[in-house]
Amino acid sequence: MAPLTLYTVSNDLVSSLLTALGNAIPNPVGAWLKSPDLITGLSVLVFAAILLAASMLNTILLIWWERKLLGRFMDRRGAMHVGYAGLLQNFADGLKLFRKNTFQPREADSLGFYTGPAAYMVTSLILFGILPISSGWNSGALPLTLLLALAIFSFAPLFIFISAWSSNNKYSLMGGMRSAAQMIAYEVPILLAVVAVVIVAGSFDLTTIVYEQQNYWFWGPLVVALIVFVAGMLAEMERIPFDLPEAEAELVEGWNTEYGGMLFAFFMLADYLRALVGSILVVLLFLGGWTLPTWVPAAATSFPLAGIFWFMLKTYLVFGLFVWVRAALPRVRTDQLLRIGWNRMIPLSLLSIFLAALLVTVKCLPFLGCVPSPGS
């Protein structure tokens, strides 16, 4: 049986709708409606719309989650008066930013100024699209999902730098350069850490990686890779302690200093989208994706949408870890950041590759896993 994916669902939906319509309407319109080209095209659109809605909703929920969590870390309440417990706060923010008038600084380069945020947003959206969320929600059978995701993930410095440069502001420029340097420096350890996962899982397909973790999650045996990956993700997501590009204290707002209104909302959303994707990647690669350990009672996994529920729970908890780090740690300096990246993270990731290879070779993985082997 072909895997039930989000695309097949939307395809079914669209085709059944159009077929019903086409049968009701006389030819030639009915025949045109039933044509497979139209069905495919429309189902792609529906698929994209669902993805967009889901990713936006999740991002907004993530911002809310961070604000509430950060509030408790700081001994305060966080947003609470807009909607129940402040749930509507970010919708208000988004609507307001949508309403603000758009503008462009006088000396700014308009091409880069507008394409930068748009491209940044689009690449982040694509990222969400290609990641499998549960067995019923993935973008179809792409064999190299992980590579594709990381490749798209590394587009960001380009667009950040474009928008920073074209906004013609010294702070933006410095923020953009820092951002580019930092992201490039941390791409390498992330990729190397991922290689460790790939060695153990034996596949670049994220769905396969998740199913490989049914017996034991990878965070136990690959703890070094996990540390490298989380640190690298913190840098890629530009969160404290690695949020130098938008270091408020010295660079005003970093590379988005000159952006306001909807373009700023793009940056904000894309940032959190990337944070969401980072958390999702951690869950997928190290925490077993949507699967649960086998000793969990079956009732926990048998209700509708259990996979998505557990997956999202894990994702939000991982993001909670990032928030915890943000609440407790100061920011590092540029040179220190780069030094950590090149001098500490790369050796560590090489070590993790070595360990992974060793583990695979001596076949002792099930005993090191945090989850007991199911015995099969």
Place this chain on the structure above:
Amino acid sequence: MQPADLEAALRPKLGDRLLTVEPFARTAGRVRFRRDGALDLFRTMRDDLAYRHLSMVGAIDWVDHREVFYVLWSDERTEYVLLSADVPADDARIETASGVWPSANWHEREAWEMVDVLFDHHPDLRHLLTPDGYAFHPLLRSFKLHEPEELEVKTRHV
């Protein structure tokens, strides 16, 4: 250090450019000097009497003349000393102390823009607190404050 000791230490170096040394509460004394002896006095205070810390330079407008005063501090003796020199109002200038104590730099800039005392050989005599090109010297007695125009002016006293 008593005012007499101060005078005994300073008189040989400065001669009649040192006017008086009078007692002053909370300090070792107030040294009044003629402005042509400024640089010698500063050097003597710093090098011979170990007043290495210049706390404050201020100026007072006494309408007919202006007074420049310096507050020094010595860590060895843990005490202050005041120096003060009178300069005429129509030729208000005195040698800068910023060559001797770098900390005098900003204080002298402030004294210049506020009370209009010119410090000769000052390395960087720009406006500090008022905007560039501000034409007035607000702490002169002739500079009067007034209520903003739309507010009615009341007499403060009966």
Place this chain on the structure above:
Amino acid sequence: MSEMWINMGPQHPMTHGLWNLRVKIDGEMILDVDPEMGYLHRGIEKISEDRHYNEVVTLMDRCCYVAGFAWEHLYILASEGALHIQPPERAEYLRVLCDEFQRIGSHIMWYAAFVQDLGLMSPFLYGMRDRDLVLDLFQSYTGARMTYEYMRVGGVRSDLPPGFTDRARQVLDWLTQRYEEYDQLCLGSTIFRKRCDDLGTLKAADCVAHGVTGPMLRAAGMKRDLRRDRPYAVYPQLDFDVAVADGADVTARYLVRMEELRQSVRILRQVVDWLDRHPGPVMAEQLPRWLGAPYAPVGAEGYLLKRNFPKGVGFSSVEEPHGEAQAYVVNEGGEHPYRVKFRSPVFANISAARQYLVGYHVADIPPIMGSVDVCVGEVDR
């Protein structure tokens, strides 16, 4: 990237007030700096010349808005010197109480702002929360959180309300616990030490040459504290230590301020105990006649000159939370001071900016300037 000047300020998150740090950078390196002040110049010295002696106190609170009591004390000491008045002992103890609580409030405010500059977010909230407790205490006996108008020439406005000392002890206990938390959040983290060690170094000799005082000077190993060296009020009767450190860097300044917070708690415990045991008047009995009724109109200008009130010049210096503040008050016999001149410690500390900023990274500016503890109100006055 070639060399360029950037303006950090007047609206910049680093400045904590209105001033402009012009920085010449090459890439991320600082080549030259030029602080530009005066954006908050409010002419306090000039306005003071139009006000009664007691009315100047209202300006002092606003002059340095994080350490209002220290400046009130400074001005009142100078005025009492100029007017030849001696306050009662209980009033002096109350002033020390205010001073030391203010030191705690100011240092905690500094801590909150400083760690926020480092990107550490939650301690800002903790700091503001704990500072609010100190402000609550102030409010209970002065009636305001920040602008107290409490000290008067010849004493203080009112005595403490009932139950104050118990509340004060409660707050002191709470603060002592919180200091440990502050230390853990900063010193406990390796990132903090990496950021702040050997940063913004200003050696003792440079400090003295550029007039730098206060925690910055003590962090360079100089043991100068006016509370011990030129004691005022009742500090000679209190037992405390002067905090020094020898790193001369940002960490050393942090350490000195944290130690001062602990010493202030120590002083305050003694003061609170003394206040419990010794009730008494808080205002001098024999005031000059027009100060005795400071609220009544005293006639046309020049009336007091007719009465031949002794002239005088008052000079005072106070160990303010930021450093060594001085006031110079000239009394020409009128009911207004003839000239008031203040020396702000931050004024001198900022004027030495070139000495401790050049050669570091742009990212180092916020922690270094944070460790200076800038309060623009008292710089510009």
Place this chain on the structure above:
Amino acid sequence: MASEPAVPFVEIEALRAQQFVPAAKEALSAMIAERGQEKVVRPVFNWAGRNSLFPLHWGLACCAIEFAAAFGARWDAERFGVVPRSSPRQCDLMIVNGTVTWKVAHKLITLYEQMPEPKWVIAMGNCATGGGPFRTAYSVVPGVDKLVPVDVYIAGCPPRPEAMLDGILRLEDLIRERKE
């Protein structure tokens, strides 16, 4: 392990949405027909605007400390969605928290002009309102309303953090009734 229901939930939801969308459309068009488009759309945006006011993060004088205290743990202005931003481009609200001097006046105007519309100004404290105790001074602007239009004045010297929050709530009331 993966035990998904027989009919994908997504599909069920999509079918439900099919029924929901026309109904919602109908209701909305009925509302618009009844009350005019302005009356439906504007309250939504006004709701959004008043619930997410981003003030400019800058401190002028004493009131800035109380401004900061309002964002501290005890009052937590973020409860109302008020988040200070450092860049004027991302702000809708300028809280002038302190004495404005003539030296900084043109910078204040620049910052105000850099804020995108719609934008509001709160004069916090007496110095911003009318110069306060310093209004006689030679260097002080007697009230920020000489420079930029002010929507809400908050009296106090300095106003308590609660008073600042009260001013923000008053501004929210203003925005609620805003007709542009």
Place this chain on the structure above:
Amino acid sequence: MSEVEAKPKANENPILFVARPMATAARQFARSLVRPSTIVYPFERLEDPKFRGQVAVAPGKPIGLGEVWDNYRGVHALNIETCISCNLCAFSCPDLCIDMVTVPGGDPKHPKKCPQIDYGKCSYCGFCSDACPEGCLTMTTRYELSVTKRADMVYSPQRLNEVFRTRLPMSPIRLARPANEDSILLDPPLCIGCNACSRDCPTECITMLDIPKPEAKPGEKFPKRIWKEPVINDSDCVRCGTCISVCPKECLFWGTRK
């Protein structure tokens, strides 16, 4: 008194790296999970009597001190009935924000004047309430003063009286008048006995006493005057100086009564 060397704690363990601050933050998180120290402002107010005992220096509660509002210096409360129109509040104001305006209730010749306060200028220093001899101008715990029009900040005496009627907690601080206060003295040769001081005295502490008309020596001409002289009762006098300001001949002045 000695120096204490401030040094970092010796147990700096690099292996702990970032563990200690993370643990501290987590501890704070656990503490504030139940009850953060936030006061939900429009719904809870610190000056609320219910917070008097409840707000405390302890985790798990909104952290603060409750019993601190007795002396708060907020909006003034004016008791118009007891106001004697002495002007002392206006005189003592360092910011010149108090105007004395006429309120109904006085007799037409000498209208009753009460303070009108412009809160856009007031610096809440409390000098006026300290100066008020009758205790009718006090400061309350009201502090919310946001307005949309600048003119709304001016509180007329009637409005201040409304604040008084709300019976908010008011500052009980009353300053004792110093022992050696100046008195108002008379320069007898200048006085013409015009009764202006006695008429305008808000406390009615000035009585006009008859003085004997001296025998005129030949050639001497007396000024044309009423043969009365004001006698000021110092214990009732509030030193407002109204008499000095209304005296047409400037014969009253401040001084020490022998």
